[in-house]
Amino acid sequence: MTAALIEANGLVKHYGEFVAVDDISFAIQEGECFGVLGPNGAGKTTTIRMITGTSPVTQGHLRVAGLDVAVEPRRVKAVLGVVPQDDNLDPDLLVRQNLEVYARYFGLGRETVRQRIDEALELFHLDDRAQSNVDELSGGMQRRLTIARALVNAPKVLILDEPTTGLDPQARHLVWQQLRLLKSRGVTMLLTTHYMEEATHLCDRLVIMNRGKILIEGRPHDLIAKVAGPQVLELRLPLSERDELIAEFVHGDDITVEQVGDLTYVYGGGEASSMAAERVGDPHRAHLRPGNMEDVFLLLTGRGLLD
Amino acid sequence: MVLSLRPDISSGAFRVWQRNRDATLRNWKTEFLGIAVEPFAVILALGLALGKFVELENGEEYVQFLTPGLLALFPMFASTFECAWGSYVRLEMQGTYESIIATPISVDDVITGEIMWGTTRALVNGTYILLVALLLNPWLHMVDSPWALLVIPVGVLPGLLFSSISIAFASIARAMSHFAYFFTLVINPMFWFGGAFFPFEDMPRWVQIIGWFVPLKHVIDIYRGLINGNLEWSMLGSLAWLAVVTAAFYVLAVQLMRRRLIH
Numbered sequence: 001m002t003a004a005l006i007e008a009n010g011l012v013k014h015y016g017e018f019v020a021v022d023d024i025s026f027a028i029q030e031g032e033c034f035g036v037l038g039p040n041g042a043g044k045t046t047t048i049r050m051i052t053g054t055s056p057v058t059q060g061h062l063r064v065a066g067l068d069v070a071v072e073p074r075r076v077k078a079v080l081g082v083v084p085q086d087d088n089l090d091p092d093l094l095v096r097q098n099l100e101v102y103a104r105y106f107g108l109g110r111e112t113v114r115q116r117i118d119e120a121l122e123l124f125h126l127d128d129r130a131q132s133n134v135d136e137l138s139g140g141m142q143r144r145l146t147i148a149r150a151l152v153n154a155p156k157v158l159i160l161d162e163p164t165t166g167l168d169p170q171a172r173h174l175v176w177q178q179l180r181l182l183k184s185r186g187v188t189m190l191l192t193t194h195y196m197e198e199a200t201h202l203c204d205r206l207v208i209m210n211r212g213k214i215l216i217e218g219r220p221h222d223l224i225a226k227v228a229g230p231q232v233l234e235l236r237l238p239l240s241e242r243d244e245l246i247a248e249f250v251h252g253d254d255i256t257v258e259q260v261g262d263l264t265y266v267y268g269g270g271e272a273s274s275m276a277a278e279r280v281g282d283p284h285r286a287h288l289r290p291g292n293m294e295d296v297f298l299l300l301t302g303r304g305l306l307d
Numbered sequence: 308m309v310l311s312l313r314p315d316i317s318s319g320a321f322r323v324w325q326r327n328r329d330a331t332l333r334n335w336k337t338e339f340l341g342i343a344v345e346p347f348a349v350i351l352a353l354g355l356a357l358g359k360f361v362e363l364e365n366g367e368e369y370v371q372f373l374t375p376g377l378l379a380l381f382p383m384f385a386s387t388f389e390c391a392w393g394s395y396v397r398l399e400m401q402g403t404y405e406s407i408i409a410t411p412i413s414v415d416d417v418i419t420g421e422i423m424w425g426t427t428r429a430l431v432n433g434t435y436i437l438l439v440a441l442l443l444n445p446w447l448h449m450v451d452s453p454w455a456l457l458v459i460p461v462g463v464l465p466g467l468l469f470s471s472i473s474i475a476f477a478s479i480a481r482a483m484s485h486f487a488y489f490f491t492l493v494i495n496p497m498f499w500f501g502g503a504f505f506p507f508e509d510m511p512r513w514v515q516i517i518g519w520f521v522p523l524k525h526v527i528d529i530y531r532g533l534i535n536g537n538l539e540w541s542m543l544g545s546l547a548w549l550a551v552v553t554a555a556f557y558v559l560a561v562q563l564m565r566r567r568l569i570h
Contacts, residue, residue, distance in 0.1 A: 092333065
């Protein structure tokens, strides 16, 4: 097995008294898409800031491509492609200039990257906008340009901080499609998100973070099977009727029942859950559906409002 | 890392300079218009129109007295606008610094490149004004000595100085409106009382003592000496003082901006 491209060991970040990242460890292998899933304030962006050298590590070790981030920030940043949460394209430059000037920050001349930029513009469907002003682009186009920009130095790892936050569904799906394409070309990715669908679709492996800690790590489908179970029963019934139903069908050690507002979630019910759903007979009141990442996430981080 | 006093500078500073050059050249027409028209307005309004009512002790025409000030003031404004407002926009509104420091370029490179660019603008501006003065010389006698050509290379120092002061302020500003403090309390007093518009020697003694610390006064003293061809040893003292203040504000700007961006 080759050395990990990004390796965090006992990583800690304090802001005064506040602990933003609390002793996390993970390793990202070459060619992998690794997800960090968590609510706002979980420590995702802080973790990324430590990797990209804009936030000094309080404690622990962080290596990128074998280089210590604290010791060789320039060499580390040379092998990273960073897509920040908020687009920070250069509005003073045209679309193509954005890529050329960014390549120059890496010491790459215009001739060296000419072909790479042509390909990136084509791949992200921006080739006919090469001479546009950045602020004439739609939100989705700006996002794609930001991703294209992060690729001009042919990075070893592409780091995406909530790449589709704020995009409409069409734009989001286009970005996903392009990220999958990059993945199929062997680009290693680190992705933070609070979209469960995004994490399930794109990530080979992910961690769920909450309050600075990693709660769980695994492959998306393994996590769903392990935490939420293959099927989840959603009940919208009066309490007495609900209790009766649960008492009759759904009991056992592996079963979790959660009440949220007027909704009841039954996890791990297996065969019993489908029988209960059949008994009610109305999919609006008893809905049996496959478990998903959202179940895993909410079971682990709680359904309360975190802010 | 943040506390290290030694600046961490690479060729990245030049890349930042190039970025600013490219961004400015995109709007070169607007940029050029401002540079081109302003000195004429001042020469006409102050030098000639107001100058009619001014009689100087040494018999100089007022427009001649005004020339060193023109060569100092407009470049000062060029670098302060660039590195105060311009830098703040890039830092805070556009996220340009954030995007640059995600590449192998350091915060120190960014600051250094910005200051180099602010200085470049001052030099372009100063060179243009000197050309205008030389062009008008047959009529207005604004320049007396070939030493005046040294105003261009010497102008690097005030360019660095005013760029550094401005970006140091930009690094602590939290809103666009904060620049009112900077311009009202720092730049405008220098503009009016730096010795550009009236002889500093006529001021009360205590004003002169305070004035000695004001960088712009030294810039104007040096330029006046070069333009009139009256070279004095005190000009070296002025240069040294400018160098000290420049170095101090450069280090300050780097420290403050590291704190702002790396946390």
